[in-house]
Amino acid sequence: MKTAIKTDTNGRKKVINACTKPCPIEDGMRLIGGKWKGSILWQLRDKPVRFNDLARMLSGASKKMVDQRLKELEKEGLVLRQVESERPLAVSYQLTPFGRSALTILEQLKGWMEQHQTASYVPS
Template sequence: MAKTNLLAADGGFEQPCPIRDVLDRIGDQWSLLVLDALEGGTKRFNELMRTLGDISKQMLSLTLKRLEEDGFVRRTVYPEVPPRVEYDLTPLGHSFLVPMKGLVAWADEHHRHVCEARTHYRTGAR
């Protein structure tokens, strides 16, 4: 997979909105869960598969590559037979855990209200 140069020819960013740029990448279905799983320390691919449960190998691989590309995750390959590959959070990844935990706490606290609002909306009781 070719890496994309995020700097435009004029030295500015291709995606000038930092919120959209970052949230588009970490706001997918799996990235937050992978980051949360790595909070406890270094894990191998199959450990992450077991921790996350219902993620496919292909999706976990893609998610890890994107998180590595964006600097949240470090991938370390050990020259062994068979090769051992481990994943852990970078300092950037660790720094993201603080706001991520705030979002998770908010979601836990307000999930019931969001579900009630959806039901209310769908039943036409606007």
């Protein structure tokens, strides 16, 4: 049912059908909306990428931040970590089918931003 705000005879407002738990949009934003998560998923869209190469692709993110986000994405089932060699340690990351399914949303977001960017919009 749709959420609505009703006003009673005394002028008091009451929410009808209020959300009692996070809605699917909030759940989705928790998965891909964290800082650098969308960018990491986007960089992994074509092929597996080694950690250092990925960190270079995300030039504004520290290696610690990239590592933290990759661990979160792996825990959430969006990214798969593969150890390529033990000595020296070489690790690459790739999208899982679940992670790949998020690319549609990211493509739409990218298109939306390209279409609506204005001179007054300044990213933070």
